[in-house]
Amino acid sequence: MSRILIVDDDPAILSGVSTLLEQAGYEIAQAASLAQARSHLQAFNPPSLVILDLMLPDGDGFELCRQIRQGGQYLPILMLSARDELQDRVEGLTVGADDYLTKPFAPAELVARVRAILRLAQHQRETIGSFECGKLRFDCELQRAWWDEQLLELTPKESGVLLQLMRQPSHVWGRLALLQTVWGTNFLGDSRIVDVCVQRLRAKINQLDANADPIQTVRGFGYRLKCEP
Structure with a gap:
């Protein structure tokens, strides 16, 4: 319980x-x-x-x-x-x-x-495995992410968004798709919460690497992850 x-x-x-x-x-x-x-x-x-x-x-x-x-x-x-x-x-x-x-x-x-x-x-706790994309690494069992081997301190929602982006790095995730996947289909709030979450993710990565820009905005569509060494 x-x-x-x-x-x-x-x-x-x-x-x-x-x-x-x-x-x-x-x-x-x-x-x-x-x-x-x-x-x-x-x-x-x-x-x-x-x-x-x-x-x-x-x-x-x-x-x-x-x-x-x-x-x-x-x-x-x-x-x-x-x-x-x-x-x-x-x-x-x-x-x-x-x-x-x-x-x-x-x-x-x-x-x-x-x-x-x-x-x-x-x-998220039950999803086993790990994903890597450039300098990003996500451990599903531990529910932790790293940028260039430095721990990212993420909230559960930030972890959820990052995990979805890392599952399919070349896929463009629309705001609605991320909202339904991470917040659930019954979420009744403002869909712009996805944009706020992505902004927080970017800021936390930039705290570790000011030049990093792994999350791309595809204007009119959504977000995707750019995997670079």
Whole structure:
């Protein structure tokens, strides 16, 4: 059974979301602060998914998301926040969240997004093998990628997009195809999330090699991977 950590300082949200996801068949852990969340993340049995509010008494969710990604943990994150401005959603995805849902939300949509995120994470863990393309290498079992033998710290969605591009380097992947493959056919958000994810991938590769440009944009079609030594 997947274990989900809900981080929110609103008792009503904690209770309501916990009940909703327990009824959907998930085990639940709760945290009302960043400190409590960190304690859960350091436990022997870490969660399979974090549902993360932004406004917390001892900091914000962006901070915790950054720390999780900097630590190299392969842990899906769904941000759930009343902050519905475009800049907040973009920042959430940029710092490493896999999805962003605003409050108030439809219970059925939250459950659908949780299932889609966990399904992708499980699929990626079960995919055995490795792929190489120029200086890029992806280990499917470890769910880790390297550029020129330097580890890339990727989110599950970034890993999913990179894996699809590496499976067929010469194939041009359209935005819709990547969205359906990585986020799932039931994803209800903005398709431009694919572009944000590709931008983050490029930025992380450029942090290791400023001259690297392995992900090509094919105008009007989508993206493909360029394999160069």
